[in-house]
Each structure stands twice: as structure tokens, then as C-alpha cells.
Amino acid sequence: GQNIDQPTEMTATEGAIVQINCTYQTSGFNGLFWYQQHAGEAPTFLSYNVLDGLEEKGRFSSFLSRSKGYSYLLLKELQMKDSASYLCAVPVDSNYQLIWGAGTKLIIKP
Amino acid sequence: GAVVSQHPSWVICKSGTSVKIECRSLDFQATTMFWYRQFPKQSLMLMATSNEGSKATYEQGVEKDKFLINHASLTLSTLTVTSAHPEDSSFYICSARLAGGPVEQYFGPGTRLTVT
Numbered sequence: 109g110q111n112i113d114q115p116t117e118m119t120a121t122e123g124a125i126v127q128i129n130c131t132y133q134t135s136g137f138n139g140l141f142w143y144q145q146h147a148g149e150a151p152t153f154l155s156y157n158v159l160d161g162l163e164e165k166g167r168f169s170s171f172l173s174r175s176k177g178y179s180y181l182l183l184k185e186l187q188m189k190d191s192a193s194y195l196c197a198v199p200v201d202s203n204y205q206l207i208w209g210a211g212t213k214l215i216i217k218p
Numbered sequence: 219g220a221v222v223s224q225h226p227s228w229v230i231c232k233s234g235t236s237v238k239i240e241c242r243s244l245d246f247q248a249t250t251m252f253w254y255r256q257f258p259k260q261s262l263m264l265m266a267t268s269n270e271g272s273k274a275t276y277e278q279g280v281e282k283d284k285f286l287i288n289h290a291s292l293t294l295s296t297l298t299v300t301s302a303h304p305e306d307s308s309f310y311i312c313s314a315r316l317a318g319g320p321v322e323q324y325f326g327p328g329t330r331l332t333v334t
Contacts, residue, residue: 150328206252
């Protein structure tokens with residue numbers, strides 16, 4: 109079957125660094141997405157990894173290891189506005205429909 | 219670029235009535251649109267995949283006669299919730315992919331449906 113796992117909730121301190129992990133088991137691989145979703149809003153795109161390695165984009169970086177079926181999202185210099193859910197998703201099938209992880213709720217404390 | 223709009227952003231309706239939600243790709247042509255539903259504190263659940271000019275493909279457990287999806291053009295898909303009931307109250311989100319484009323989906327802002 110197809111499955112994506114990520115922690116349910118994480119807590120971090122403002123200004124710190126946090127790493128949100130995601131493991132996946134899917135038939136075929138067309139890359140991996142990370143989205144941010146604030147309560148009551150639609151997801152917003154953060155990153156898309158197709159090749160192994162780390163991609164850095166400002167305070168956010170995303171890592172992929174295809175051989176391990178593993179990715180992580182790294183958030184640096186945490187700000188209170190980073191409190192949100194972070195969703196890992198993998199596109200599958202000919203339409204590239206997304207298989208979603210359950211999301212990780214990130215709580216930032218002052 | 220790649221903006222998706224949804225209308226309405228929120229709607230309240232009475233039980234037994236039908237509600238139509240529109241999803242538009244504003245600056246690109248979308249051959250494929252997806253409809254999701256999200257209940258509080260849960261992840262997105264794919265309801266159906268819609269290809270322009272074809273019948274939608276519904277996920278298991280989603281009633282196609284209750285959730286009518288029409289994708290008549292490359293920029294518009296509609297979701298009609300027929301005979302809505304309180305348990306249909308949810309956050310409905312659409313997304314779209316560029317025709318012949320990359321894998322990425324572009325999300326609409328969502329529609330909050332409350333059935334009383």
C-alpha cells in the first residue's frame with residue numbers, strides 16, 4: 109500500500125531550529141512536496157524535491173533521500189507566524205494526485 | 219502566476235438544499251483539477267480527480283451522486299453538494315495542474331461549508 113508518516117505534533121522555541129521528518133512508501137516516485145497550512149486556510153507550497161539532497165530556500169530547507177524513503181523540512185530562526193501544520197505529500201499515478209501525510213502541527217513558544 | 223480562485227469562500231445552507239462551489243484557474247489552463255475535503259484537525263482527503271471533458275474519478279467512499287463534479291472547460295470546475303446534511307459541513311479545497319506542466323498542484327483558498 110501507499111503510506112506517508114510524519115509526527116503529529118512538535119513544539120519549538122522562537123528563534124530556534126526544528127526538523128520535521130517524513131517517511132513514505134509509495135508505488136513509483138515523482139518527487140515530494142512540503143506544504144504549510146494555517147488553520148482555516150488552504151495549503152501553501154513550500155518545497156518540491158525530486159533529487160536526493162538538501163534544497164535551501166531562505167529560512168526553510170528540505171532534504172530528500174530516495175533510497176531511504178525519507179525527507180525532512182528544516183525551519184530555522186523560528187518565528188511565531190511559523191506556527192502551523194506542515195504536510196508532506198507525494199504525487200502518484202498518471203494524474204499526479206497527491207498522497208498526503210496526516211500533517212505535523214508545529215507549536216512555537218516564545 | 220498560477221492562481222486558483224474558489225467561490226464562495228464560505229456558505230451556510232439549510233439541510234436538504236444543494237450548494238455549488240466553483241474553482242477557477244485564473245491565469246493558466248488546467249487539464250486536471252482535484253477536489254479535497256478537510257475536517258477539523260485532519261489532513262486533506264482527496265474526493266475526486268477531474269480531467270477536462272471527462273467524467274470525474276471519485277475516491278472510494280465518496281458518493282458521486284451526492285458530490286457532482288463538472289469540469290467543462292480548462293479553467294473551471296464545479297462541485298455541487300446535493301441534498302446537503304450537517305455531516306457535509308467541512309472545508310472544501312480545489313487544486314489544479316497546468317496542462318502539460320509540472321507535477322505541482324496550485325490550491326484555491328478553500329470554501330467553508332456549514333449545513334444547518
